[in-house]
Amino acid sequence: MSPIKDFQITCEALNEAGTFSAGDTVIGEVTFYLTKDTHVKSLLVKAKGEAHVYWTEGSGDDSKSYSAHKRYFKDKKYLVGENAKDNKLHRGLHNFKFRLTIPHGNMPPSFKGNHGYIVYKVEAKLSRSFRMSSTAQKELDFVSKSSPCTSQCPQSGSVKKEMGGFSRGEVQMSATVDRQYFSPGDNLSVVAKICNSSSKKMRPKFKLLQKTTYHAGSSSNTSYTTLFKMVGDTIQANSEETASCKVTIPLDAMYTLSNCEIISVEYHIKVYLDISFAIDPEVVFPLVIGPYSSGACDDMGPYQAGMFGAPSYSDFPTSTFTGFSPVPIGSGYHALDPTQQGYTPSGYNNQWTQNTIPYGFSATPFMPPSVHPPATEQPPSYMYLHPNADKNG
Template sequence: MSRIKDFNVTYEAISEDHAFSEGDTIVGTVNFRLTKDVKVKSVFVKAKGDSIVKWTESNGEEREFHYSHWRYFKVKEFLFAENFNHISLAGTSLPQGAHTFKFRLKIPEENMPSSFQGKHGKIVYVVEAKISRSWHLPSAVQKEIKFVSKAFLNTPQVMVNTTMMCYKFDIWITIDRGVCFPGETLSVVAKICNSSSKNIEPKFKLQQKIVYRCDGKTKTCDETLFKEVGDTIRPNSEQTASRQLKIPSDAIATLRNCDIISVEYQLKVYLDISFAFDPEVVFPLLIIPYRFAAIQPGEPVGPYPPGRAWAPSYSNYPSLAFPTGSGACPSLDPAQHANITSGNFNQWPQGAAPYGFSVPGFTSPSVPAYPPATPQFQQGEPSLSPELVTEQINKLNVSSK
């Protein structure tokens, strides 16, 4: 029976969420009780951060196991060590009774990912204490710490808006922010013109994508966190669909500064059309830890000029004057209508800063900077070539003279 009882390691909280970040110092104590005098070689404490991914794939009768490990840091402090000037294989004797050792461990000032727990991997930070004795296995105890990366600092808050025009359908979409935190509510407004002969339904959904990586292989887990359906829009009519979409309170923060695990989010707004491809607009969404919500330096873009209900469009085509009253939807130029039937074209001007984001002050050269890319347009059909887009713009310019 072990003579070491009530072995425990504790640390002091430095924030309301009991989380630590780069550069913080972990202050705590190691406690244990000895039922008899015990000869000990050393007592030490260490803090470390690691990421691990592992999964198994079946290929016929063979099974392939994938495993990858990444160490971010390890700091160590000896609390008690035998006097090496008088070496004893048995160690130095500690008396019977309770023992308490204080420690201070500083987390390095390096870009490291936040804590994460997933189906095929995890990112974990722990404080571990060990008692080493001769001719005995070490006695160890560890406690996990919550780690929140500072990579989200200096990520401004802005409004996101775009326009999608495709055959028989025109959509104006505005989201009040592209950066949010778990539990926050997003305001999404979609103004839709249905010039077709079919009923359509606008739908909104938030998708989470987790990718695990190992030796060039990937394992992807996709999940829809919520999905909402708007009112039916009848043929040859227009309607404004407004939705208040709440981010799940337990949503994992976006993760991009880990080499073997990533977490991304997309907000999709699409039209459900019977027996046809569903045009959709995809907005990359950045979800940050709640502790950074109160220190966001940016504000929503605006206000806009009087009488203008929509944010500026970055379309390669002239803006349409959407009617504010009742009546038919505005008609597009036939040549323009015929050539905007395919999706996947980027309406943002080349070289423009997506969403007006600035580069954060805490990034790693090997890690893509926050925020995400610009909205993507998808319909399941071939995309417009640059030459065709240029040709259509020239035609529009000539016709307007």
Template structure:
């Protein structure tokens, strides 16, 4: 009869999302069930965070593999220390409590993609002399709260585009669009407003698409994967009309965070607003979005600091080492429920403005502090406005990155099979 019948591992959750962050304390218990008295060399729990990427290209003799590995931390706590003489545990059930404080630092959130992943693992292992080790492990979700310049992500974005219709219809289509801010948590709603001027004889349909772009880096090469998260379609805009379209786009509750603090995996999101026109090039606007963890304030705190919900609030840690905020959060008002794009009532003529400027009160701009090297957009001229607020970008510009202060480091030669 084997000496060890069962080894189990459980941990205590801190919040409704079952996530941990920098500085949080991970607590739990290890239960060991023994069928007879057993000599144990050691028993310990281990917590680690690793990132891996791997892909292959080509075939046959031209086939080449790319891989990279990063370790962010590894912590170990002995429940039965390893000494010169084995420890004898009597028959029965033995329970050991553990408590491990997560390190501080700039570590990326959990992620699993097509060519790589960022995984945080909790493991318990019992070692016996002249016997195979008995171990059990479980993953836990890590939500990074390392977000520099958070307050600057809470300002609205405004962009505009103009397109000539081409051969089948004359005229220049103009579209100006805004979103209420740049940073969103899963489950929140992006309030999108698009103002369209259609002087042509063509009808067109406004569409709104939330996209994810993932880039993997290994051995000096890059692999890119892009997918559509959700898509919404508005009503047709008839020829020779001007209309304003409001479309609330809900961020899926299970959507992963933006990741720019891992040098082998980056995860970006953007919202594409475009006009679907038959037999013509579709005018489009792209807004970069930053997905932040639940529990962050939706309103910038004084001085641009990051605010958290108080313990016990929805999405906030109930047993966390992070300090509580000073001010609770009010959600951003959305005129319509998720899943519907609507045309609001005709605006007051006194409030209408020239389509080339986009809106009555255009937001001021200043030089951008962002310069992330891995961007999803190409560069062109920017919409110029007087400086005094965080930057807004004209269609075609390089979008900002909230992790521009942490550029990817050079690839290390570490193998992908590290333990």
């Protein structure tokens, strides 16, 4: 029977949120109780950060597995000297304090998904000759110090569609999101202005989508999760309406993940018109979800608006369309000022001018991306995805 009892590790963060970031110092303690005097080889403590993905496609003989691994850092210290001639610890309670440093660098936040993880943790290992080692570990809640973007500028985009077949006329829609950067729990306001100059009825719809992609070499595994969906009131033929929607970012929403080579998490708000027997016109806005920040950034880095564009999944031209006085529909939603001139990622001005005749257009049919329902299975355990983690150190 092992004389080592209650072997555990504790860590403390230097902030009230209990999180860790690049450059932080991890302060902790390894504690255990010995039922008798014991000779040990070493007591090692280490902090490390790593990412791993794994998934299988196909079944039976046709199945193929994909995996990738990325290590961000490792810092270790011996609390009891390695392979010393006489490391004798006396019976009783033992406490070993330690300090480990997380290096500076652009490291992604903690993440756990169906096919991978990004984990930061501290491990302790007490080794004895010809005996099983005693181990303990503590995961760290790691967040990035700098958010990808804290822009408070609105996003705007528009789309046109000419109705064909037995329908006549055209449909025009302009949509606006109040800003681009959000934190969990924030409210997101969307306004869609629709001019239905066709003979078809339609309904505006709003979706908040999370896109998660795992990469292994040249292969990838992508899934979509719908976090929110709302259907607006029916817009009759030859009418003009404004549909507004307020979305609360889920408190448990993962942060946008863009600085990991093998895992990415993106968010989009999609505004589209559900038209029977027709390809639905849509406007898609990219969103960034991250820690709370009251500031605004001038340099948006990889999240520059010009790189996003709007609509990002549409082949229809982006333009300003005007010609009616919008009227809010539904209840319980706050509509933005329809005369507000906001920032337009695509470079177009979205100011609304009254008594202006819409100009003509040509549209190329497109197919919207398929959206899969959220997975119901529980994420696999750390050891299932990476069974040789301890062996590889």
